[in-house]
Amino acid sequence: MIQDIAPYKFNNEYRHIMPEEESIIMFFCNDKLAVREKHKDSSNNKIHIEFPRYKTVKEAVKSPIYLFEIDGVSYFRQYIEEENIPFWEENNLVLQNRFYFRVVAPKVAAFASLTALHLNGWYENNRYCGKCGQKLQNSTEERMLYCPNCDNMVYPKIAPAVIVAVLNKEKVLVTKYKGREYKNYALIAGFNEIGESLEATVEREVFEEAGVKVKNIRYYKSQPWGMADNILAGYICELNGDDTITMDDNELSVAEWMDKKDLNTENIDTSSLTNDMIKYISQMK
Numbered sequence: 001m002i003q004d005i006a007p008y009k010f011n012n013e014y015r016h017i018m019p020e021e022e023s024i025i026m027f028f029c030n031d032k033l034a035v036r037e038k039h040k041d042s043s044n045n046k047i048h049i050e051f052p053r054y055k056t057v058k059e060a061v062k063s064p065i066y067l068f069e070i071d072g073v074s075y076f077r078q079y080i081e082e083e084n085i086p087f088w089e090e091n092n093l094v095l096q097n098r099f100y101f102r103v104v105a106p107k108v109a110a111f112a113s114l115t116a117l118h119l120n121g122w123y124e125n126n127r128y129c130g131k132c133g134q135k136l137q138n139s140t141e142e143r144m145l146y147c148p149n150c151d152n153m154v155y156p157k158i159a160p161a162v163i164v165a166v167l168n169k170e171k172v173l174v175t176k177y178k179g180r181e182y183k184n185y186a187l188i189a190g191f192n193e194i195g196e197s198l199e200a201t202v203e204r205e206v207f208e209e210a211g212v213k214v215k216n217i218r219y220y221k222s223q224p225w226g227m228a229d230n231i232l233a234g235y236i237c238e239l240n241g242d243d244t245i246t247m248d249d250n251e252l253s254v255a256e257w258m259d260k261k262d263l264n265t266e267n268i269d270t271s272s273l274t275n276d277m278i279k280y281i282s283q284m285k
């Protein structure tokens with residue numbers, strides 16, 4: 001999955017530090033991240049990307065915020081207006097949105113980009129106190145913003161959601177979401193609501209989207225998913241009772257039982273939890 005970047009090591013313990021010469025600078029403008037394209041890999045069509053080191057773009061770095069560290073190299077966020085994006089070694093950096101970063105290479109750069117985009121969105125959306133309107137300040141102790149006027153503390157926002165594989169003997173419930181660019185088969189998915197356990201989310205979402213009941217709900221794996229500020233929790237469960245599907249056609253264009261052996265997992269990109277689960281289920285005995 002996208003967070004599996006071994007042998008690289010991701011460290012997100014907050015530190016109140018400034019960039020060093022070799023630190024990586026991620027320039028953000030609104031919801032976009034500035035990146036340089038190195039080349040396209042013809043074997044998988046993935047674009048290889050890179051980001052500038054502090055020493056090469058120093059003059060454009062005015063108010064860096066520490067993001068995280070990968071293999072001892074620190075990553076920083078620098079907000080910048082589009083017209084001020086620096087030339088980096090005479091090459092243009094180009095602003096790209098989140099969807100671009102899902103299919104870039106190497107994987108460590110894709111993961112760093114989506115994680116940085118999630119953090120950037122949080123900083124962008126919390127420039128002012130939601131209670132009193134004062135400008136928020138950065139805590140020097142932890143990843144937190146505070147209001148000097150009313151002491152409001154704002155912590156990073158992560159939206160929990162579930163991905164669910166419903167098994168019915170040799171079959172699995174597959175879906176396609178309406179109006180999405182992503183046209184491959186997916187699984188049932190949905191956000192956790194306030195006051196609900198993740199298992200209750202599983203039951204509710206399966207019933208809302210497909211009209212069936214489930215049992216034997218068990219946890220599979222989780223995934224940080226910066227595409228939509230999520231933490232995704234994967235669950236596998238079994239049909240309980242009637243297998244008649246009543247599809248929620250506001251959200252889905254397809255909901256159907258498919259033989260596990262008919263799942264097409266050849267060349268499947270397992271960077272997402274959904275695809276990791278589809279591959280796992282196709283191999284289940």
Ligand SMILES: [Zn+2]
Pocket residue numbers: 129130131132133134147148149150151152
């Ligand atoms: Zn306030």
